[in-house]
Amino acid sequence: MLEIPYGMRDFLPHDAAIKRNIENVLADLFKVWGYDEVITPTVEYLDTLTIGNKNSMQRHMFKFFDKNNRTLALRNEMTTSIARLVSSRLQNEDVPFKLSYICKVYRYEKAQTGRQCEFYQAGVELMGNGEPTGDAEIVALAIKSMLKAGLGNFQVCMGQVAFINGLMQQWNLSAEEQKCIRTALEKHDLVKLEKAVSEAALTDDAKAFLRSLPMLHGDKTVLARAKAFAVNEQSRQALQNLQKIYEALQLYGVAEYVVFDLGVIRDFSYYTGMVFEIYAPGLGSPLCGGGRYDNLLADFGRKCPATGFALGLERLMLALKNQGKAECLTNNKENYVAYAAGHLAEAVEKAMVLRAAGEITELAGTAQKLAEAEAYCQKKGYVNLVYIQ
Amino acid sequence: MSAENMEYLTIALPKGKVFGKAAELFKKIGYTAEGLSDKSRKLIITNESKKIRFIITKTADVPVYVEYGAADIGVIGKDVLMESAKDVYELLDLQIAKCHLMMAVAKKAKRKHLADYANTRVATKFPHIAAAFFNSKGMQMEYIKLHGSIELGPIVGLSESIVDIVETGTTLRENDLVEYAFIADATARLIANRVSFKMKFARISKLTEALRQVVNSAD
Numbered sequence: 001m002l003e004i005p006y007g008m009r010d011f012l013p014h015d016a017a018i019k020r021n022i023e024n025v026l027a028d029l030f031k032v033w034g035y036d037e038v039i040t041p042t043v044e045y046l047d048t049l050t051i052g053n054k055n056s057m058q059r060h061m062f063k064f065f066d067k068n069n070r071t072l073a074l075r076n077e078m079t080t081s082i083a084r085l086v087s088s089r090l091q092n093e094d095v096p097f098k099l100s101y102i103c104k105v106y107r108y109e110k111a112q113t114g115r116q117c118e119f120y121q122a123g124v125e126l127m128g129n130g131e132p133t134g135d136a137e138i139v140a141l142a143i144k145s146m147l148k149a150g151l152g153n154f155q156v157c158m159g160q161v162a163f164i165n166g167l168m169q170q171w172n173l174s175a176e177e178q179k180c181i182r183t184a185l186e187k188h189d190l191v192k193l194e195k196a197v198s199e200a201a202l203t204d205d206a207k208a209f210l211r212s213l214p215m216l217h218g219d220k221t222v223l224a225r226a227k228a229f230a231v232n233e234q235s236r237q238a239l240q241n242l243q244k245i246y247e248a249l250q251l252y253g254v255a256e257y258v259v260f261d262l263g264v265i266r267d268f269s270y271y272t273g274m275v276f277e278i279y280a281p282g283l284g285s286p287l288c289g290g291g292r293y294d295n296l297l298a299d300f301g302r303k304c305p306a307t308g309f310a311l312g313l314e315r316l317m318l319a320l321k322n323q324g325k326a327e328c329l330t331n332n333k334e335n336y337v338a339y340a341a342g343h344l345a346e347a348v349e350k351a352m353v354l355r356a357a358g359e360i361t362e363l364a365g366t367a368q369k370l371a372e373a374e375a376y377c378q379k380k381g382y383v384n385l386v387y388i389q
Numbered sequence: 390m391s392a393e394n395m396e397y398l399t400i401a402l403p404k405g406k407v408f409g410k411a412a413e414l415f416k417k418i419g420y421t422a423e424g425l426s427d428k429s430r431k432l433i434i435t436n437e438s439k440k441i442r443f444i445i446t447k448t449a450d451v452p453v454y455v456e457y458g459a460a461d462i463g464v465i466g467k468d469v470l471m472e473s474a475k476d477v478y479e480l481l482d483l484q485i486a487k488c489h490l491m492m493a494v495a496k497k498a499k500r501k502h503l504a505d506y507a508n509t510r511v512a513t514k515f516p517h518i519a520a521a522f523f524n525s526k527g528m529q530m531e532y533i534k535l536h537g538s539i540e541l542g543p544i545v546g547l548s549e550s551i552v553d554i555v556e557t558g559t560t561l562r563e564n565d566l567v568e569y570a571f572i573a574d575a576t577a578r579l580i581a582n583r584v585s586f587k588m589k590f591a592r593i594s595k596l597t598e599a600l601r602q603v604v605n606s607a608d
Contacts, residue, residue, distance in 0.1 A: 112457075153395075157587050188478035188586070191578060217590050261587065279584045281395045284458035285476075286584070 007117025021329045025148050026122045030100035035124045038099045040081040046071040051299045060107045074106035082125050087302035095128025114315040123310035130305030135274045136248030142309045143254040150325040157261040158276040166235025214263035222260040270296045280319035287315035336382040338364040338373035340389035347388045397440050401463035403448040410485040411464040418599040461585035467575040468554050472515045480597050481579040488556040490572040495543040496565045509549035512542030519552040522572050540564040
C-alpha cells in the first residue's frame with residue numbers, strides 16, 4: 001500500500017458523507033444567521049500569518065519558499081486571514097462584517113484522532129461589533145452549531161482575559177511576574193502558579209485569590225465571588241461584560257449550556273475579552289473555541305473590534321460518534337433501479353424521476369436478471385429495488 | 390467515553406515506588422478500592438459504591454492515559470511529566486517521591502567548567518529534559534538514550550556524563566560518580582485531563598482540596 005505523508009488522512013465514503021452532511025448543516029445555519037461565506041488562499045506569506053500572534057505558533061506551521069525566496073506558510077487558522085481580508089480587500093466597505101468559513105487548516109503537531117496535521121475548521125467572525133451582544137451572538141451560534149449537528153451532551157466554559165489582566169495591573173505586578181503567572185494559568189500548571197504567587201509581593205488576600213483563580217468555575221455565583229477582588233476599572237468591567245453576555249444568552253435560550261471559568265485562557269495571544277471553549281465527554285481536547293480579539297485588526301491597519309469562533313469538524317464528528325449521533329448523518333441509500341434487456345429507456349426515465357425527487361438512486365450499469373438485481377441491491381444496501389421488465 | 394465513563398472518576402497510578410505512597414494518600418481522603426495493589430493482576434480496580442476506578446500502569450504511561458482522557462486524573466513524578474511534555478493540567482505537588490534531576494560525571498575525570506563538557510556524550514533516560522537543560526546553556530551534546538543503570542555510562546566509556554534522577558546519591562557514590570549540575574526538583578504531581586477537569590469539575594476540585602490538606606498537614 002502506498003503511504004501518505006505524516007498527519008494526513010483519507011475520508012472514505014462513510015466518513016466523508018457524515019462530514020459533508022455536518023458541513024451542510026453548519027453552512028445553512030451560518031447563512032440564516034446572516035453570515036456570508038468567504039474563501040481565502042490556503043497559502044499565505046508567513047509574515048502575514050504571524051502578525052499579532054507573535055508567540056510559538058510559528059514552529060507549528062508548514063513553511064516553504066516561493067521563487068523569490070519569500071517564506072510561505074499554510075494557514076494554521078482562519079481568523080488572521082479574514083482579518084487581512086477585511087483590512088485590505090474590504091477596506092472601503094462599512095462594518096459590521098459577518099463572515100463565515102468551512103475549510104482546511106494545517107498545523108505541524110503530533111497527529112491524534114480528531115486532530116491530524118491537516119484538519120477542517122468551521123467558524124464565523126463578527127467584525128465591527130464591540131458590544132456584549134456581539135459576543136453573545138457568537139457563543140449562541142456556537143451552541144446552536146453543536147445542537148444542529150445533533151450533539152446532545154456538551155459544556156461551554158466562558159472566561160474573560162481582561163479580568164486577569166486587570167487584576168495583574170491593579171496589583172502592580174512586574175512584567176516578569178505577570179508573564180510567569182500567565183504562563184502557569186495558560187498551561188494550568190497549578191504547582192508553578194503556587195510558586196509564582198508565593199514569591200510575588202502581594203497581600204495574603206490577593207495571593208489566595210490568584211491561587212483560587214483556576215478553581216473559579218461554575219454558575220453565575222462565580223461572578224459574585226470574583227467581584228469582591230475586582231478593584232480596578234478593567235477587572236470590574238470584565239465581570240460586568242460577562243454578566244451582560246450571560247443575560248443575552250438567556251434571551252437566546254442557551255444559557256443552560258454555559259458555565260463560567262475565569263481560568264480559561266486560550267492558546268492564541270490575540271484574545272482581548274471574552275473567551276470560551278466547548279467540551280464534550282470523552283474528548284481529550286476542546287471541540288470549539290473562540291472569543292474577542294479587538295486588537296488584531298489594528299495590526300493590519302484597520303482598528304475594529306471583533307469576535308468569533310472556530311470548531312474542529314473532525315472533533316465534532318468524534319463527539320457525535322461517541323454519543324451515538326453520527327449514524328443518522330450518513331447517506332441513506334434509497335433506490336436501485338434495474339431493468340431487463342430492452343427496457344433501458346423506461347429505467348432511465350424512472351431513475352431520473354426518483355433523483356429529481358431528491359432520492360439517492362443508482363441505475364444498473366447493464367440489463368440484469370431479477371435475481372442478479374436482487375443480489376446486487378442487497379449487497380450495496382439499497383432500501384428499494386425497482387425492477388423494470 | 391460513554392455515559393458510564395462520565396459517571397466514574399478514573400485515576401491512573403504508576404507501578405513501583407510512587408504507587409504505595411500515592412495509594413496511601415488517596416486512602417487518607419477516602420478514595421480506595423478493595424484489592425488495590427500494584428501487584429494485582431487486575432488492571433482496573435473499581436469501587437462501585439464510590440464510583441471510582443483505579444488503573445495501574447507503567448510509570449511512563451500515566452501522562453499518556455491522562456492526556457487522552459482514558460484516565461481523568463493521575464499521579465506521576467515531575468521528571469516523567471517533564472520528559473513526556475504531555476498537555477495535561479498539573480494540579481498539586483504531592484510532596485512524595487522526592488528526588489531531583491541532575492547531571493553527574495566520573496569523579497576521576499571531572500572537568501573544571503560545565504562548558505568543558507560541550508559536544509560530549511550524555512547517557513540518560515530523559516533525553517528531552519537533558520536537551521532542554523544543555524540548550525539553555527548554549528551547549529550541543531550527543532544524547533544516548535538508555536533504559537536503566539544509567540550510571541554505567543561513564544564507567545564503561547559510553548559517555549562523559551549522565552543526566553538522571555537522584556534521591557540520596559548512594560548509587561552515584563558507589564559507582565565513583567559525582568553530581569555536577571542541578572537541573573530541577575522532582576516530586577510526584579497530581580495531574581488531570583483538561584476536559585475531565587472541566588466536565589467533572591466538582592469531583593476533581595473537591596479531591597484536589599482534600600489531598601492538599603493531607604499534604605500540608607504532613608509538612
